Amino acid sequence: MSLVFDEYGNPFIVIRDQQAKERLRGIEAHRSHILAAKTISNIMKSSLGPKGMDKMMVSQDGEVLVTNDGATILENMQVDNQIAKLMVQLSKSQDDEIGDGTTGVVVLAGSLLEQAEQLIEKGIHPCRIYEGYETACKIATEHLKTISDSIEFSKDNIEPLIKTAMTCLGSKIVNRFHRQMSEIAVKAVISVADLERKDVNLENIKLEGKEGGKLEDTQLVKGIIIDKGISHPQMPKIIKDAKICLLTCPFEPPKPKTKNSIEITKAEDFKVLGEIEQKYFTDMVEKVKATGANLVICQWGFDDEANHLLLQNNLPAVRWVGGLDLEKIAMATGGRIVARFEDVSADKLGRAGLVREVGFGTTQDRYLSIEDCPNTNAVTIFVRGGNKMIVEEAKRSIHDALCVTRNLIRDNRVIYGGGSSEISCGLKISAMADDIASIEQYAVRAFADALDAIPLALAENSGLPSIESLSTVKAMQIKEKNPRLGIDCNHRDTNDMKAQHVFDTLPGKTQQFLLANQVVKMILKIDDIIKMGPGAD
Ligand code: ADP
Incomplete structure (x- = not known):
């Protein structure tokens, strides 16, 4: 843009390169970024859960990385689209704050947007949608508290912590030794933790790795x-x-x-x-x-x-x-x-x-x-593995387990995994939706439907008929009034996630809901995309 003056001295603005701008407005804009976000979330869907698949990323100079960790996949994916970048950021925020649940949060956000798209097509204004989502998210996070359990542990009784860390490692490359790995992770956290103040400084745990040897050779050095x-x-x-x-x-x-x-x-x-x-x-x-x-x-x-x-x-x-x-x-x-x-x-x-x-x-x-150094209580986890890729992925997985254990020390409440908490929240939200008189009711219901994406993906990834498994478990939850029933991914013949020891931390799950909702709201609020072409000021 430039300000010029005509022959009488009157100022006027010349906007150059108007044709170099691309512009999408209104429903077109919404469609376009919902599509971008959905694409990202669909890529991540198949990595969710204990039977989730890994992704292989090949960098420009041919370096290969194999991982199941949502944040790492997204971080290494080259995305051009701005909305897709928001999804990458979303996963990173979950990683920074909680350290686990990075795949789930993206799948949830994608599903919320998919539901929103249908409502927009029906003619409901985006602002009514995100207001409805806000209400539903509040109901969900409150409900999570009511279905949470607290686990008791102490320095001498670390078994409950190990069980929870095992859930988080169950979906990773290290799952053959997830008992051993989670023991190492929990012992490491306990040795640097201040249980009185519920404080853990993860900086004091160093993760070192060297290729060669076997994963079982991984050890904790004090x-x-x-x-x-x-x-x-x-x-x-x-x-x-x-x-x-x-x-x-x-x-x-x-x-x-x-x-x-x-x-x-x-x-x-x-x-x-x-x-x-x-x-x-x-x-x-x-x-x-x-x-x-x-x-x-x-x-x-x-x-x-x-x-x-x-x-x-x-x-x-x-x-x-x-x-x-x-x-x-x-x-x-x-x-x-x-x-x-x-x-x-x-x-x-x-x-x-x-x-x-x-x-x-x-x-x-x-x-x-x-x-036994005097100035530090730092410990080192020395990771071994057949090749560099495995060592790196094992390090990432152990990092997740460390984060989960730290979260539990800060707040010992857990909820049950396998999609059980999402199903239970969905049921609660649907029940509450009936009392909402305004058009927001649709959005609140849509939030409940969006939550189904997690159990659906878990079932699909485990080779189960997804819709059938979900509806069976939902019916069981209603009949037995048991919020702990989820998808039996490992075919253990029970849907009770408490019996299967599948836990997620309460702050982790709450954060997933809040962050996904936040980013969805942000995306829904954008109704105009102006792309500057090359040369445009
Ligand atoms: P994220 O990166 O989001 O943590 P994961 O691939 O670790 O993704 O999958 C986590 C999801 O898998 C959670 O919803 C958790 O409840 C579920 N999950 C983990 N282990 C099991 C299991 N053994 N049975 C059923 N669900 C499980």
Whole structure:
């Protein structure tokens, strides 16, 4: 746009490139973005639940990622459409706040929009629709509270937490070992949690992974781990009550910095030189030992001769440790990193209850685990798996389990999964809809119908006849007045999700409803899309 003046000095605005703008208005706009949102939600639908499928994402440079996690799928999908981007954001918000339920929230939002589309076609104004949705969402979240159960747990009784984390891992690649994985996740959270204050800092749980080995080899280390081993195979592999000297300077006799040449004419001179160097190095070792250190962790390398001398002098060492790792160790052990060898002293040593090198059977792989550090209660989950894709997906799944456990510590209320809570909320909303006299009644009912998308998708993904399963369970819920009945995805011959130990957290489910409703409202409020063409201001 530009402001110009005519010959009489009157201003007028020239709008350039009007033709470069694309514009969709009213019902066309609604149709277009509902379609975009539905497309995204349809992609996600088949990933929902314990029998959900995984997606393989191939990046532009050919890197492959296999995942079942909604947020990860969407994050890696290249979407151009703005509305589709909103759905990606939706899943991310659920991930940030709750950490689980990222697929469900998108499926729900897609279904709400699908219902809204039908109402718009009937001529109901979008604003009446989202007002109705708002009412229904309120009913649903209130109802969730009434059907929730609280689970009791303590530091010594973590079984209920493990069961809940297992539900969340049941749909992931790790499900063959989901008992073991959820035990690891729950133990990790418990060890960093403050149960009195109901507070968990997940930053204190590090997730590290290395390909090789099996998923069962995944383990919880009560400390930090470094991807390095002790420098000599004959040095002790377990150091109790470790006092660690952290060096960023080379641990070897100094080399002349400028170019000097030493001329050696006799064999004796060469021997003498060798002895002087050796003495220099043994003095260095003595100096470190004199501070009381029983382990040296060094950012630099030292050659094989130095390594041998360290072994002879009983000073285990680790070499080539990265700068970041060294800082991590320093923080955890309370040590100070020494940059000049002259500064080595007793007060700069880091402490740890136990340092050990852990190897993996016959492979060369090993890592150093530094446990019982004074300055941190950080723990590390060390994930193993056949290849990088599996390790990465296992890390994502464990992250979900960690989040679920953290949520339970903050709020110990759970609701039952398998679509049971959605069916129960749907029934409640439908019953309440009859009392609403205005046109909103349609929207409220539509919300109830939209909730069916979750049990329908769960049934479909498990190879069950979806509509038939849903109507059977619905009828059973009404007849038995039991809100715990859901879709029997694992064919266990019972629809009672309490008996199957399928739990979702109450805050997680509530958040799913609220976020989905919020984004749907936002999308329904847009009735004009103006796309600037290239060159338009
Ligand atoms: P999200 O990313 O949304 O958590 P999931 O793929 O983990 O998606 O699926 C979660 C849904 O699957 C929840 O609605 C949960 O109740 C349901 N679910 C999980 N395990 C079972 C099970 N064993 N039987 C029935 N439903 C299950």
